[in-house]
Amino acid sequence: MAKKKEINKEGILSLYIDYFLEHNKQPQSVYLFAKHAGFEEGLFYKHYASFNQIEQNFFTSLFDNTLELLGNSEEFVSYDARTQLLSFYFTYFEMLTANRSFVVALLKEDKNKLKSLSKLSELRKNFKQFYDTLDIEKIDLKQEKLIEIQEKTMSEMAWFQFLFTLKFWIEDTSISFEKTDIFIEKSVNTSFDLMDTTPFKSLIDFGKFMWKERGSFKM
Structure with missing residues (x-):
């Protein structure tokens, strides 16, 4: 039985991208994905949960x-x-x-x-x-x-x-x-x-001024 290769997090991502583009969907299972890519299934779970x-x-x-x-x-x-x-x-x-x-x-x-x-x-x-x-x-x-x-x-x-x-x-x-x-x-x-x-600050300042000076503007 051939020894399966070691793989890191970036490697799994790269293999996943290739698989997704080739099949236009997620793999059916982690087991099948790992088998297809040639690495141990357990290595997948060292880096990703799903x-x-x-x-x-x-x-x-x-x-x-x-x-x-x-x-x-x-x-x-x-x-x-x-x-x-x-x-x-x-x-x-x-x-x-x-x-x-x-x-x-x-x-x-x-x-x-x-x-x-x-x-x-x-x-x-x-x-x-x-x-x-x-x-x-x-x-x-x-x-x-x-x-x-x-x-x-x-x-x-x-x-x-x-x-x-x-x-x-x-x-x-x-x-x-x-x-x-x-x-x-x-x-x-x-x-x-x-x-x-700036416009909002001007509006707020004008509103404060009008409030303070409201007595001066009684008609």
């Missing part, structure tokens, strides 16, 4: 690689929040493009959109944590509860924007996905323009 975990880990591993790459850039630290988010988008989607066949097959496998979104659940958590680290100017709401709601709302809206961008990229048929690049730049810039606190 095929679903592999799929989730694929997206988070690209996320980790993106942040590592950006973190190695001295310029990235000096960027403002808008430019940092743009840099993240361009880098992450470049990595997605390098694995486009697998990503598209993976996310279009299930007609149930909620099931497809479950493959992005870990990425959602990591993305929102990253977004919260960006130095985005917020309205000073004074009350802790309102500040907490504001932060949760902003990161959740940012995640929806990411999903919308992902959908655009999947359906993009332009050369080198240049339309997605344009979409990223315009959507991120628009979101930051909408979050510009």
Whole structure:
């Protein structure tokens, strides 16, 4: 009996991607997958609990690689929040493009959109944590509860924007996905323009002034 090969976490992921693209679906079982790939079934469970975990880990591993790459850039630290988010988008989607066949097959496998979104659940958590680290100017709401709601709302809206961008990229048929690049730049810039606190601060200051001076404006 031939001795089965040793394999690491990245190797299992690579073999899984190849299998998925060849068969356009998950293997029927871990046993059959390991047998097909030529390694011991037990090695699979040293790194993953299930095929679903592999799929989730694929997206988070690209996320980790993106942040590592950006973190190695001295310029990235000096960027403002808008430019940092743009840099993240361009880098992450470049990595997605390098694995486009697998990503598209993976996310279009299930007609149930909620099931497809479950493959992005870990990425959602990591993305929102990253977004919260960006130095985005917020309205000073004074009350802790309102500040907490504001932060949760902003990161959740940012995640929806990411999903919308992902959908655009999947359906993009332009050369080198240049339309997605344009979409990223315009959507991120628009979101930051909408979050510009200057008009809101002016409105709040004007409201405070009117409240203090309300006696002077009696008709």
